[in-house]
Amino acid sequence: MVDGRVGVVLESIIARSPGEPEFHQAVIEVVGTLGPVLAQHPEYLEQRIIERICEPERQVLFRVVWQDDRGGVQVNRGMRVQFNSALGPYKGGLRFHPSVNLGIIKFLGFEQTFKNALTGLGLGGGKGGSDFDPKGRSDAEVMRFCQAFMTELFRHIGPHTDVPAGDIGVGGREIGFLFGQYKRLANAYDSGVLTGKGVGWGGSLGRTEATGFGAVFFLSHLLASRKRTLDGITATVSGSGNVATYAVAKLEELGARVVAVSDSSGTVHDPKGIDLALLRQVKEVERARISEYAERRTGSTFLRGARPWSIPCDVALPCATQNELDEQDAKTLIANGCLAVVEGANMPSTAGAIALLQQARVAFGPAKAANAGGVATSGLEMQQNASRERWTFEQTVGRLAGIMQDIHQTCEATADEYGAPGDLLLGANIAGFRQVADAMLAHGVV
Numbered sequence: 001m002v003d004g005r006v007g008v009v010l011e012s013i014i015a016r017s018p019g020e021p022e023f024h025q026a027v028i029e030v031v032g033t034l035g036p037v038l039a040q041h042p043e044y045l046e047q048r049i050i051e052r053i054c055e056p057e058r059q060v061l062f063r064v065v066w067q068d069d070r071g072g073v074q075v076n077r078g079m080r081v082q083f084n085s086a087l088g089p090y091k092g093g094l095r096f097h098p099s100v101n102l103g104i105i106k107f108l109g110f111e112q113t114f115k116n117a118l119t120g121l122g123l124g125g126g127k128g129g130s131d132f133d134p135k136g137r138s139d140a141e142v143m144r145f146c147q148a149f150m151t152e153l154f155r156h157i158g159p160h161t162d163v164p165a166g167d168i169g170v171g172g173r174e175i176g177f178l179f180g181q182y183k184r185l186a187n188a189y190d191s192g193v194l195t196g197k198g199v200g201w202g203g204s205l206g207r208t209e210a211t212g213f214g215a216v217f218f219l220s221h222l223l224a225s226r227k228r229t230l231d232g233i234t235a236t237v238s239g240s241g242n243v244a245t246y247a248v249a250k251l252e253e254l255g256a257r258v259v260a261v262s263d264s265s266g267t268v269h270d271p272k273g274i275d276l277a278l279l280r281q282v283k284e285v286e287r288a289r290i291s292e293y294a295e296r297r298t299g300s301t302f303l304r305g306a307r308p309w310s311i312p313c314d315v316a317l318p319c320a321t322q323n324e325l326d327e328q329d330a331k332t333l334i335a336n337g338c339l340a341v342v343e344g345a346n347m348p349s350t351a352g353a354i355a356l357l358q359q360a361r362v363a364f365g366p367a368k369a370a371n372a373g374g375v376a377t378s379g380l381e382m383q384q385n386a387s388r389e390r391w392t393f394e395q396t397v398g399r400l401a402g403i404m405q406d407i408h409q410t411c412e413a414t415a416d417e418y419g420a421p422g423d424l425l426l427g428a429n430i431a432g433f434r435q436v437a438d439a440m441l442a443h444g445v446v
């Protein structure tokens, strides 16, 4: 619920960022749940914390020019939004995808600010990327693009300033090329300037798996509060990239059967349960389309152009992109008896879908809590870089599991405190907001 004063503030924020629907959606979602905390703490409105928290501290837009394999000149746009540094250096991924624009990067940076607060690791919020499409590009082209991108970005980042990582279209290969160029330009081996590095040169064991694993840890706590476990349940997962793959891995390890994964071309339905080794071979090794999986796996089918949500499941994990689960999908999930929806991707559910799921009492794990395991483990990577230590896989994943449990507890406790038991969206938003807002108040008018 948005009261009159907050409504006016919201309108002004939206009016000054025209043509950025995803950013508006993210702001409305967060601010729309803050009513109870604003009523309790009038200083947040008096000190104009909402306006300040919705305005990025800095936005950098730059040209990225590079040469393709035929010698042709390619021009892309790069950007970095340094959203909020109240709790620590800006931290958040880089996305390389043709759909990238400033509004999308702003929504991601805004969400990141509260998500990072929830980890408790002292991280500010930021996000960046480019409209460059790595699909179909050779390794040499990706390298030249990454080098051109970093040639501008390097002057804006640093281990104590801004620490980018991966996101859609940016995985280990891209982080390697970006780090190599940063090192060359900065003339310093600043391990902590990027996370998601290779484990042989400053990366953390467990970072690759962290977002998917973390989302499943969150899901298991969500189910436990309803006296259920993952053992024997059926899951559908969208996407087949980093987050999806390791969500599938952890779900299967904990006894669930994952019957669907997808990519932007369609969905694979595999009633026997996704064959993880084949999925990794097709997507990670061959960088092929998901239809290739169906061609090689007997008993599975490829549903061209479809999303996974019409396939009956006990739990659904959207792990691909924003707004990939809408009201119609929510109705289908509810009709099929779905118990829980946990967001591995950022803002994958539309506002209408969330409202329907909550009305139907489907347990809902919001992105900024459920997918915080990735950035949390990036924080652990930074700790290892700073202390020159190298933790085992078990140590890192053990810390991740503890952080996800704490985040779940914080969201539940905050929802209870503000009179909305079980509403983890409200709990996550208020808990994240309070941490950032209180630090901003302490820092004065800056």
Ligand code: NDP
Binding pocket: 166, 167, 168, 169, 170, 171, 211, 238, 239, 240, 241, 242, 243, 244, 262, 263, 264, 265, 319, 320, 321, 322, 324, 344, 345, 346, 371, 372, 374, 375
């Ligand atoms: P990847 O690039 O590894 O994988 C993305 C997957 O989503 C691919 O299967 C891709 O299919 C699919 N996808 C991308 N865009 C679309 C679209 N417009 N429509 C349908 N499918 C699409 O990215 P990640 O797994 O890293 O990221 C997935 C989501 O998780 C994003 O929302 C990201 O912001 C979020 N996230 C990621 C974290 C991380 O640590 N990597 C941390 C926290 C959140 P295709 O190959 O066909 O494009």
